[in-house]
Amino acid sequence: MRPRAIRCMGVTKHFGSLMAVHGVDLVVDHGELLVLLGPSGCGKTTLLRVIAGFEELERGALTVGGELMAGPKHHLPPDKRKVGMVFQEYALFPHMDVGSNVGYGLDRNPEKRSKVKEMLTIVGLEGMEHRMPHELSGGEQQRVALARALAPRPDVVLLDEPFSNLDEWMRHRIRADVHRILREVGATAIFVTHNQEEAMLLGDRVAVMNQGQLEQVDTPENIYHRPATQFVAKFMEIADFLPAQSDGYVLVTELGILAGPLGLYPGEEVEIMLRPNDVSVAADETGTGIITNRAFKGANYLYTIQLRTGQVMHSEHQHNTSYPVGLKVNVSINQSHELLCFVKGELRTIPVRANE
Known part of the structure; x- marks a missing residue:
C-alpha cells in the first residue's frame, strides 16, 4: 500500500449559511493524481483551498505527509505547508522574468539557479529564463506556473482548473504535457475541474462532488461505467x-x-x-x-x-x-x-x- 499524502477527515466549511464542504473524508496516496470533479458551486475549489491553507476548516482534520495541517484550534498557514499551487489565472508576477517567477519560492536555496534551469528543462522552456510573462503564450505561462509550483519539491501540487483559460487546441496539448511532467517527477497532485473528459484523462481516481459532499471516489472507468448514484451517471454523460x-x-x-x-x-x-x-x-x-x-x-x-x-x-x-x-x-x-x-x-x- 502506498503511503498517504493527504488525508481529509470530516472536513467541513461554511460561508455564512452556505454549506460549501460538509463532512468530506478523502485519502490521496503518495504519487497519485486525483481529480476533484463537479458542477459550479459543488465545493471542489473550496476543498482545494482548505488543503492549501487559504480557507480555515470549521470541523474535521487535515494532514499532509502525515503532518497535521488543520484541525480543532489548529491552522497552519499556506506558506508553512509543503504544498504547491497552480491557479486558474496562472498568477505570474508581471514585473519578474520567467527565471525569477520559477525561483520565487527558492530564495534561501543555494542551488536556486540550477534548480530553476532544471525545472525549465522539465517543462520544456529551457533557455527562456529572461523572458517576461507578457512575451509568453498562454500555454507557456501555464508551464511556468507549473515549474514554479514544482521547484520547492512540495509534498502535494494543487491545480485549480489550470486549463480553463486556454483554447481547445492548446488545452489538449498542455493537458498532455502537464500530465506527463507530473508523472515524470512523481508528484502527488489534485486537479479541480468541471470538465468530465479532462477528469477521465488525467486522474488515477476521480472524486465527484455535489452540494459540498463526495458522491463517489473511484477509477475513471468505474465512475463512468458503474456510477454509484444517478447524479454521477448524469453528470458524466447523458444518461x-x-x-x-x-x-x-x-x-x-x-x-x-x-x-x-x-x-x-x-x-x-x-x-x-x-x-x-x-x-x-x-x-x-x-x-x-x-x-x-x-x-x-x-x-x-x-x-x-x-x-x-x-x-x-x-x-x-x-x-x-x-x-x-x-x-x-x-x-x-x-x-x-x-x-x-x-x-x-x-x-x-x-x-x-x-x-x-
Whole structure:
C-alpha cells in the first residue's frame, strides 16, 4: 500500500449559511493524481483551498505527509505547508522574468539557479529564463506556473482548473504535457475541474462532488461505467433512466422485458440506466417513439426520442444513418453488455441484461 499524502477527515466549511464542504473524508496516496470533479458551486475549489491553507476548516482534520495541517484550534498557514499551487489565472508576477517567477519560492536555496534551469528543462522552456510573462503564450505561462509550483519539491501540487483559460487546441496539448511532467517527477497532485473528459484523462481516481459532499471516489472507468448514484451517471454523460417493475423473475419496461436482477420482490420499482449508445432506433410507423430533436456531432447523430408515455430517451447513431425530426421510430435496447439497475437513485449491485 502506498503511503498517504493527504488525508481529509470530516472536513467541513461554511460561508455564512452556505454549506460549501460538509463532512468530506478523502485519502490521496503518495504519487497519485486525483481529480476533484463537479458542477459550479459543488465545493471542489473550496476543498482545494482548505488543503492549501487559504480557507480555515470549521470541523474535521487535515494532514499532509502525515503532518497535521488543520484541525480543532489548529491552522497552519499556506506558506508553512509543503504544498504547491497552480491557479486558474496562472498568477505570474508581471514585473519578474520567467527565471525569477520559477525561483520565487527558492530564495534561501543555494542551488536556486540550477534548480530553476532544471525545472525549465522539465517543462520544456529551457533557455527562456529572461523572458517576461507578457512575451509568453498562454500555454507557456501555464508551464511556468507549473515549474514554479514544482521547484520547492512540495509534498502535494494543487491545480485549480489550470486549463480553463486556454483554447481547445492548446488545452489538449498542455493537458498532455502537464500530465506527463507530473508523472515524470512523481508528484502527488489534485486537479479541480468541471470538465468530465479532462477528469477521465488525467486522474488515477476521480472524486465527484455535489452540494459540498463526495458522491463517489473511484477509477475513471468505474465512475463512468458503474456510477454509484444517478447524479454521477448524469453528470458524466447523458444518461436516461427507464422505469421498470419486477415480477420476481424479470423486469417489465416500456421497451420490453429485461432479465433479472435477482433479489427484487414482485412489484418492486427500479430504474435502468441507458446511455445513448445503449439505445437503437429504426423507422417504424407503428413505433414506440417519435424523434423530437437531432444533433450533429461529427461522426454521429444524437437523437432525442419521446416515448408514448412521455419518457424521453437518447440514442446515438453513426452519421451515415440520418433520421428526420418528427419520424416515428421503434426504440430498442442494445444487448451487447449488462445494464445497471438503480433503486431510489442508488446503484443496485446486480446488473441486468436485455433478453435475447
